[in-house]
Amino acid sequence: MRHFLDAFRSIATAARSFARPPTTVQFPHEVRERAERYRASFALLHEADGDEACIGCLQCERICPSKVIAIKGPAKRDSPISGKKRSYADDFTLDLSACIFCELCVQVCPTDAIVMTREQEPPAYGREALVLTMAKLYENEKAKTRAWGDGTKLMEMQTPPKPPKPAPAGAPVAATSVASPSVGAAPAIEPTSAKPSEALGVASVGSTSAGAATSTSGPGPAPEAMASHAANSGAAALLNEPVTRTPVEPPEAAPLAAAPAGSPKVAAPQPGDEAGAAAPAGASPTKPEGGTP
């Protein structure tokens, strides 16, 4: 008897799903929206003046764990745009079939030449079709939506801000931590939420040192180092307050804000990039000024 009851209950539970909207989309016809940072394929970019951004420095070839990037070069040539001598990659191929999409090549590129795109390559019949040639990579620049990351942005996101020196160096640091609230907490409640976490930070110094004795596997940070870090972030939290930040900022932030990405450091690329992505979404997905003249 209980079996039937339970089976019936299961079926009743399942039946509730009929009232829900479908969770899937009809793939080839509809494509779900990808996150901004989604990494699916690659593109090579042009500079603002229309010259190729890649200088053939081989950094990406060296870091690639799968060894799928092959570059001929670098070769020094006169630039067709500016007439100056600079280095180029003679040939650039990326074998997508063995790429693990680790984003390391994007991260190491000194000129932000290689970026990832949010749209996949279409499925192919042969392996040869999965090799992105240089021509294909430059074509992707215009044909596909760019993902968020490029070398500079990824580097900035990871590089720890300089230890807060007096005023001038401090301002960008403050901007960094303000720009990455990220937890979605409204700025208004930030001061209050910062305090308990500070308190936790201090409390944790004791507990870490206690834990370190018993733990062989958890490589806890040195307690004194943590204490200094807590102090640092305390200082940063003070700088966070909009009131103190505004007067300091103008001389620092004005040139930065003028830059097209509109972004002082870390997470600020978010809003800036969103605006950038929204505008050319239809026409030219990559750098608006990227076309060859």
Place this chain on the structure above:
Amino acid sequence: MTPLAATVRPRVNPYLSIDALDPEAELMLLHFGPQHPSTHGVFRMDLFLDGERIVKAVPHCGYLHRAVEKLCEKLAYVQLPPIVDKNDYVAPMTNEQALVMAFEAMLKLEVPRRARWMRALFAELQRVASHLLWLGTFSLDLGGALGGGSTVFIYCFRERELVLDLFEAVTGARFHYNTHSIGGNRHDLPAGWGAKVKAALDTIEARLPEYLAMTLHNHLFEQRTRGVGVLDGELALELGVTGPNLRASGVDHDLRRDAPFHAYDEVKVNVATARGGDCYARTEVRVAELVESLRLCRALLDGMPEGPINSGKPTKLPVQTKLPAGQQYVGIETPRGELGTWVIADGSQHPYRLKLRPPSLHALSALPYLLPGQTVSDAIAILGSLDPIMGEVDR
């Protein structure tokens, strides 16, 4: 540590030769796998059957061997996190964490507090995703009798997608994230992400009773799992079984609490245990962990500190990170148990030797003890309940 006291059947000796068990050679040898859908990967067992009963089971792994450890010796340290992602392909986050933590311990690098909290948050979200997938596939293994085992599977898959969406928003990848680097993380949390996490957690929490109605609270499920595949705590400890499988056998052991890493020294974990040691107990423990992880995610999100996310230099060149000569073992609690990385360095940019200790391998080693005396259909349930991921078993 309180191993299960009372115990069930006398322990079988899985190494007894089949000739001794079957002098007249009347048993049937069934090759189970390697491509059976319930083997969760590519895994083969030789089952010696007396009618429907299993007399002896011999597991064979290695079908998914990709020589990851050898490959790691060829690559530079900074190139390794995306490689180990592929081991436990249901919980890639924790793979990366176990690896980079070993390197950080060697280099005596301090990971910024924000990065440690983010890692803990990622690990907990990954646990939610992993346990959801397990619950789904386990119901599938038990067959369609539970109001449709595949119903639970699809439900769990749907909820797991929510978590993958969250990871996609942070790292840009749904699976193989490469978001940890030596000294911290590579991707900071994007603005507004916390609200999305909360929404996803709420959805999962609201729908949890639905799966439970079809699994834990379902009489049919109970009949299929109670008393099936009882693993006693002492044997589990002997075999090195860790994680939910060990806790389901009544051994209260969880590295998150016993040797805190990440942010677990600041956010306390309530460890779930069960005493049955059977498939039902393993389900109970995983469901309890799922609920606990939802709570932990919220706590981690609320307390997320500000600050830098990386203390090392961002990856630029393969030669940039060289570990001093020496060795280090670091184990962390993944959704499947203790995942260890043992690195032996010779001062160069490549590891001299990198040994991974996958929890699934140890869980599988319990099979020859658990299977004899059970039926073939229970064998599938037992195998599923151990939650092995062949990618990390074979590496």
